[in-house]
Amino acid sequence: MVETPRITKLFENSRTVCIGRFLIDVPADAQVVYGPSEVPYPVKVYRGKANEMEGMIAERLAQIQKEKPDVYGALRGKDSMVGKVINGLAPGQKIVFGVSSASFAFYNIESYVKVDDDIVMQNAEASGSPEKYSTVVLELNSMAPLFRSRSDLQIPAETGVCIEDGFVKDAGKSSFEMVGLGIRLTSYPDVHFSLSLTNKDILVPSDALEPRIGQAEQIARSSGQGAWHERIKNLRRGRREIGRWVGYEVLARMPAQEAAGESHEFAFLSQGEPKNPYLPVLELELHSGMRENQIGGKKPSVTDDEAVAIWDRLTSSIRLRPHL
Structure with missing residues (x-):
């Protein structure tokens, strides 16, 4: 997919956001919403x-x-x-x-x-x-x-976990960590991106994305939605590496249904490495056509190429936060 001038302009001015032990670059005017945090408790x-x-x-x-x-x-x-x-x-x-x-x-x-x-x-x-x-x-x-106070623009230099308005200094031992982030693009308000990072003690096979996608496809066909399913446009699908994460990615444009219009639905999941806070479970999603948190509530404001370019810009910027 080729990046269009609109997307190049969207990312001309960006800012860096700290989430958990990691960083992500977002458009300067994007709305960033932190989700619930557990380190190791809420x-x-x-x-x-x-x-x-x-x-x-x-x-x-x-x-x-x-x-x-x-x-x-x-x-x-x-x-x-x-x-x-x-x-x-x-x-x-x-x-x-x-x-x-x-x-x-x-x-x-x-x-x-x-x-x-x-x-x-x-x-x-x-x-x-x-x-x-x-x-x-x-x-x-x-x-x-x-615990430390932190503004959204502060990037801590010590080891630990960034949460909304705060920072949790590293306790010196691995424990459960869960943080999340939502990004809404001011220029394209129907496009929503979300990120979730979870440090788990064990690898959970049911977390894997590829088997879940396969099961959903089987259910669609067996429930009489095979014709609709065949109209899904797969823009990209398969193994992908993001930094040290190795996972599975599905980028698709979903056809309209009776209760919802067309939309882009992108997902990536890597199971990371258990008990390694620097390689947690990473879940990423992007949806277009969102209206009041309803997928397919309006016509997507971006083309296929633009949706993929936004996805690639955001996901490829995720990286470990440098620390002392």
């Missing part, structure tokens, strides 16, 4: 809210009190920690014991830490066993000193 930065931490905790405790009558098991016992607040090991750190939304027999333990003008909140679930929740508290305490 973590969120409340920018500029440091002076509001006490009020935030008070609101959380009021909510916990409403949930308290529904708890059961060890969380109902006389030694229950539900609704209690203890000091963490970091200066000013507070740890709040709430209730898991998935099971009222489990704690949701939240750690609040002031970092400059921000609040960093990390939460984890644990059973009612003192041994279990004590282990989680130790882990939350060990993470608290590792």
